Amino acid sequence: MHFADRLLSAIESKSAPVVVGIDPLLERLPSEIQPKSSTASAAALAMETFGRGVIDAVAPHVPAVKVNSAFFEAAYEHGVGAYFRLIEYAHERGLLVIGDIKRGDIGSTAKLYARGHLATPAFDDVRVERMPDAVTLAGYLGQSAVQPFVDIARETGRGVYVLVRPSDPGADRVHEFGSPDAPFYGHMAALIDEWGSSPEWIGECELSCVGAVVAPKDERSTRALRGRMPRTPWLVPGYGAQGATGAACAACFLPGGTGALVNASRSVIYAYEDTSESQRGGERWQTYVGAAARRFADELRTVAAHC
Amino acid sequence: MHFADRLLSAIESKSAPVVVGIDPLLERLPSEIQPKSSTASAAALAMETFGRGVIDAVAPHVPAVKVNSAFFEAAYEHGVGAYFRLIEYAHERGLLVIGDIKRGDIGSTAKLYARGHLATPAFDDVRVERMPDAVTLAGYLGQSAVQPFVDIARETGRGVYVLVRPSDPGADRVHEFGSPDAPFYGHMAALIDEWGSSPEWIGECELSCVGAVVAPKDERSTRALRGRMPRTPWLVPGYGAQGATGAACAACFLPGGTGALVNASRSVIYAYEDTSESQRGGERWQTYVGAAARRFADELRTVAAHC
Numbered sequence: 052m053h054f055a056d057r058l059l060s061a062i063e064s065k066s067a068p069v070v071v072g073i074d075p076l077l078e079r080l081p082s083e084i085q086p087k088s089s090t091a092s093a094a095a096l097a098m099e100t101f102g103r104g105v106i107d108a109v110a111p112h113v114p115a116v117k118v119n120s121a122f123f124e125a126a127y128e129h130g131v132g133a134y135f136r137l138i139e140y141a142h143e144r145g146l147l148v149i150g151d152i153k154r155g156d157i158g159s160t161a162k163l164y165a166r167g168h169l170a171t172p173a174f175d176d177v178r179v180e181r182m183p184d185a186v187t188l189a190g191y192l193g194q195s196a197v198q199p200f201v202d203i204a205r206e207t208g209r210g211v212y213v214l215v216r217p218s219d220p221g222a223d224r225v226h227e228f229g230s231p232d233a234p235f236y237g238h239m240a241a242l243i244d245e246w247g248s249s250p251e252w253i254g255e256c257e258l259s260c261v262g263a264v265v266a267p268k269d270e271r272s273t274r275a276l277r278g279r280m281p282r283t284p285w286l287v288p289g290y291g292a293q294g295a296t297g298a299a300c301a302a303c304f305l306p307g308g309t310g311a312l313v314n315a316s317r318s319v320i321y322a323y324e325d326t327s328e329s330q331r332g333g334e335r336w337q338t339y340v341g342a343a344a345r346r347f348a349d350e351l352r353t354v355a356a357h358c
Numbered sequence: 359m360h361f362a363d364r365l366l367s368a369i370e371s372k373s374a375p376v377v378v379g380i381d382p383l384l385e386r387l388p389s390e391i392q393p394k395s396s397t398a399s400a401a402a403l404a405m406e407t408f409g410r411g412v413i414d415a416v417a418p419h420v421p422a423v424k425v426n427s428a429f430f431e432a433a434y435e436h437g438v439g440a441y442f443r444l445i446e447y448a449h450e451r452g453l454l455v456i457g458d459i460k461r462g463d464i465g466s467t468a469k470l471y472a473r474g475h476l477a478t479p480a481f482d483d484v485r486v487e488r489m490p491d492a493v494t495l496a497g498y499l500g501q502s503a504v505q506p507f508v509d510i511a512r513e514t515g516r517g518v519y520v521l522v523r524p525s526d527p528g529a530d531r532v533h534e535f536g537s538p539d540a541p542f543y544g545h546m547a548a549l550i551d552e553w554g555s556s557p558e559w560i561g562e563c564e565l566s567c568v569g570a571v572v573a574p575k576d577e578r579s580t581r582a583l584r585g586r587m588p589r590t591p592w593l594v595p596g597y598g599a600q601g602a603t604g605a606a607c608a609a610c611f612l613p614g615g616t617g618a619l620v621n622a623s624r625s626v627i628y629a630y631e632d633t634s635e636s637q638r639g640g641e642r643w644q645t646y647v648g649a650a651a652r653r654f655a656d657e658l659r660t661v662a663a664h665c
Binding site: 088132174176190223225 | 381383395396397398399401426428429431432433434435436437438439442460461462463464465466467468470471473474475479480481482483484488496497498499500501502503521524525526528529530531532533535536542545546549
């Protein structure tokens, strides 16, 4: 089944176009799951325990999680193992999974990244459930860097999200290169539309398996980008801790409220930090994470319903 | 000691401004070190054995190796472990090591990539020798994505190489965006020069710890880029299997033959493929790799001497 159709079906099952990002920072984990020793393997285990807890808490409310590879790579191969085990666990809980890896390199190297991060494993000791349903990519090395992933995506019902416009204002000096009418990010958007628009990449829902990462900025420029990529599913960062409101995300949706999946990471997974441990009165940290995921889903459900 | 000074000293010790890239493809490994089973752990072990053999063979001739993370990530956490063990082994053999990771993400995520790939480990079970002396980065998310790496580089005598112009012609539609006089890659070059030009980033050799990845294309544009980044050490891909000759690399050097480190991967590490196993008459595959590394070093020594 095509990635965009699987995604649409998952979103409909929870009536919420949202994804929760799992970005575990050791120093912010609940005290009861802090690492037991100062080793990378203990750190990886703590992150995995936290990730499983987040998945359990958010699974009733959201269709998907996004696992951010960077946070796991900070514990080297131990963390990378935890990254893949969390993907498998999220699949067991019926969630779609986006691997947030932002890889990008020349074609011959991209083939290897695609093998390691999206392809069905060719090894006897690696289960297919460990592979995410989609990954994020950097598209700055052109089509040959993205194509190995797209080929796998099409064959296996998986997807890719290529970065167009990040949420970090620090990127503006790169992304707004060119003229206000023809900025660099608009060029990337046109390329991504082109890479994903061939009929063979399009699902029944008329969206492609080649998506884009697009942070909402001013409404006008977001709508212009949306018009430029009419068949591209969007992954939308920047909500919550990074400052964007649900209303600011509205311009990311297609008419009918489809075509976008809004991510929240810190504002959901660290929701227990708003209440001190003594105030929680024995309530588990996951209760707060689940409640934040539900509020997030409720907000974006309303936003999408008005698009 | 500053990265650029360490690099210059390493280059002088072998009189050769070259680095050998370790990109192990299972299907191209010598028959005697093919994996013993179809598991990811056996694949990782075979890549590690090959990498150690390459390091032994090239260490007398070259100052540095570049380990390409993509090829190891294709065997998941098993491969990632092998990647770090190879870095440690190359250090034991007295080589500088570049970790070819091309990471790039927003500042809050880049901090984690920097912890996992360049920083001195904060864990009791991870030796500092496992960390590379420099990493390659994608700079498309702006200064906030690069800064966490640069801060670590400066504190620890390590370095970064930010991608300006890749060797893959497939990237041209992105990199030549803009006008012929003001292309996107020129903008990246100007940013990188700016990010690395503060006196605190400059070593005694007057080069920065913020380097650039620049493939040689036509001589005129390469010289223009070199003029734009007068204090930036370059890592130069594209030689050998990718088509660039030593002469084409000449424009990458500063006057006096410093400032560039030319990489060859496939043309060195698979040099045994030019001679069939029966023709080799019992000679080890490493003999051919060592001879190719020596020829590569000899050629670039001559090129640099004429700059």
